Amino acid sequence: MALTLDDFYTWVDSQSLKIRGKKLTEVERCILHGSIKGLSYEALAADSRFEKAYLQNTAGPGLWRFLQQILGEEYRIGKPYIKDVVEELIDTVGVLPGDDRVWNAGRSQSNIDYLPSTEKLYGRSSELKKLLMRTQDSRCIVITGQVGIGKSSLAAKLIDLVSRSDDYEFDYYIWKSIYHGPHLEDLYQNIIQDINQDSKDRDKDYSSDEFIRFLKVNRCFLILDEADSILKGDNINPYGEKYIGYGYLLRRVVEESHNSVVVLTSRENFKDLDELSQAKKPVTTFHLTGLSASESLEIYEEYALQGRDDWLKITDQYRGNPLALHNIADRIKDFFDGKISRFIEYETIWLGSSFPSRFDQQFGIGGRLSLLEMQILVLMAQQLEIDDSITLDSLITHIIDEQQFSTSKSQILEALNSLTERSVIEKEFTAKALEFRMPPVIRKYLLTDPSGAVKARISQKV
Ligand SMILES: Nc1ncnc2c1ncn2[C@@H]1O[C@H](COP(=O)(O)OP(=O)(O)OP(=O)(O)O)[C@@H](O)[C@H]1O
Numbered sequence: 087m088a089l090t091l092d093d094f095y096t097w098v099d100s101q102s103l104k105i106r107g108k109k110l111t112e113v114e115r116c117i118l119h120g121s122i123k124g125l126s127y128e129a130l131a132a133d134s135r136f137e138k139a140y141l142q143n144t145a146g147p148g149l150w151r152f153l154q155q156i157l158g159e160e161y162r163i164g165k166p167y168i169k170d171v172v173e174e175l176i177d178t179v180g181v182l183p184g185d186d187r188v189w190n191a192g193r194s195q196s197n198i199d200y201l202p203s204t205e206k207l208y209g210r211s212s213e214l215k216k217l218l219m220r221t222q223d224s225r226c227i228v229i230t231g232q233v234g235i236g237k238s239s240l241a242a243k244l245i246d247l248v249s250r251s252d253d254y255e256f257d258y259y260i261w262k263s264i265y266h267g268p269h270l271e272d273l274y275q276n277i278i279q280d281i282n283q284d285s286k287d288r289d290k291d292y293s294s295d296e297f298i299r300f301l302k303v304n305r306c307f308l309i310l311d312e313a314d315s316i317l318k319g320d321n322i323n324p325y326g327e328k329y330i331g332y333g334y335l336l337r338r339v340v341e342e343s344h345n346s347v348v349v350l351t352s353r354e355n356f357k358d359l360d361e362l363s364q365a366k367k368p369v370t371t372f373h374l375t376g377l378s379a380s381e382s383l384e385i386y387e388e389y390a391l392q393g394r395d396d397w398l399k400i401t402d403q404y405r406g407n408p409l410a411l412h413n414i415a416d417r418i419k420d421f422f423d424g425k426i427s428r429f430i431e432y433e434t435i436w437l438g439s440s441f442p443s444r445f446d447q448q449f450g451i452g453g454r455l456s457l458l459e460m461q462i463l464v465l466m467a468q469q470l471e472i473d474d475s476i477t478l479d480s481l482i483t484h485i486i487d488e489q490q491f492s493t494s495k496s497q498i499l500e501a502l503n504s505l506t507e508r509s510v511i512e513k514e515f516t517a518k519a520l521e522f523r524m525p526p527v528i529r530k531y532l533l534t535d536p537s538g539a540v541k542a543r544i545s546q547k548v
């Protein structure tokens with residue numbers, strides 16, 4: 087039977103219910119339906135009770151990110167593309183993603199919301215080896231790294247390997263994306279009830295005690311993907327008011343005796359868990375960096391590109407970030423007939439379609455960065471257009487003298503430290519001084535500000 091647009095909307099709602107615990111919101115529905123009709127944000131705002139800036143800078147990016155997640159990376163998702171994507175799905179493909187992505191967990195029962203495809207995951211064998219070892223002796227593992235570096239893909243591969251191996255005997259393999267920052271009670275309910283399908287207590291609220299008991303009775307391998315969504319606080323309480331319960335829960339997961347493993351993927355460190363790790367508790371932070379040259383060459387082969395040495399230069403320039411490398415390879419294939427040298431002649435940094443929405447989450451309103459951190463970033467991005475790197479001294483002078491922020495040197499140092507920890511900027515000790523750089527995709531994003539999220543965040547003034 088042929089697919090209809092209504093089938094598509096029903097499918098999106100059901101995916102949303104499964105992954106985020108709710109159907110599309112009114113504003114999301116307004117954007118999705120309107121965009122498929124080809125309406126601009128301006129027209130949508132005129133037709134609804136929502137402001138254009140809210141549609142474009144806040145609700146829109148989240149919606150595109152979610153659709154990207156459920157439709158998969160093979161589709162280019164965003165306002166300009168969604169109409170064509172949906173038409174292609176309905177007219178040509180005829181099947182909605184997920185229908186054919188049933189993941190088999192081997193001998194155990196599983197609960198998989200959405201698992202990124204691991205089919206074309208290159209290399210990462212040493213990372214997986216380390217993670218498999220840590221799975222034996224940790225109760226919690228945090229995989230950190232910058233946007234698009236491959237955290238979710240690696241975690242997906244890990245759950246796949248663990249479930250197939252005879253060395254691990256988990257009862258359940260559970261994958262939950264928590265990028266929407268669910269209330270802890272909703273997460274408990276979602277996990278426990280999904281597993282106890284026949285339970286009569288459909289509306290029962292579970293407490294942390296009950297959840298910990300659940301982890302003790304059932305050996306679970308639980309992945310909470312995009313866990314940085316619950317880091318909404320500050321240095322003292324990283325979780326903020328709303329998510330403070332997650333902090334207590336994770337501490338209990340580490341400190342109480344059980345045989346489950348909870349894996350988090352996050353763009354940021356969990357400082358409280360790092361402290362537990364330093365105190366030799368069974369928790370590990372694993373920082374993921376870019377692909378090596380040989381791993382990156384597999385992407386080069388996949389896209390049948392030409393110019394091996396040029397590709398290695400690009401790999402270096404983009405710090406081996408697989409999301410960036412896929413985007414560029416795609417572009418070179420489409421625009422330059424696979425010839426990398428012709429792309430290089432353009433001397434451009436290619437952001438692609440997936441980065442802006444991911445960066446909007448990180449740098450826009452609702453992201454984790456303080457106003458000072460954002461101001462420093464924008465200033466650095468401007469400076470780094472002129473020079474390759476900037477020394478600590480000239481950065482501080484620049485910030486204090488030229489921009490006249492009412493900020494002390496120690497606040498600036500703290501901000502630089504936190505930006506470095508989040509892999510947003512990079513520091514290097516040279517013979518002369520401490521120097522800072524910025525990954526080119528981040529610099530380009532900050533300077534071009536494609537959806538206006540940076541400007542909106544900076545003008546928030548707090
Ligand atoms: N080892 C790899 N080989 C080839 N492609 C990879 C590899 N790792 C990741 N990718 C691809 O790079 C893209 C980004 O990966 P992924 O979504 O896992 O990154 P992430 O670190 O979870 O990003 P985010 O911080 O936005 O959640 C995906 O398209 C994925 O398929």
Ligand SMILES: [Mg+2]
Nearest residue numbers: 237238312351
């Ligand atoms: Mg991810």
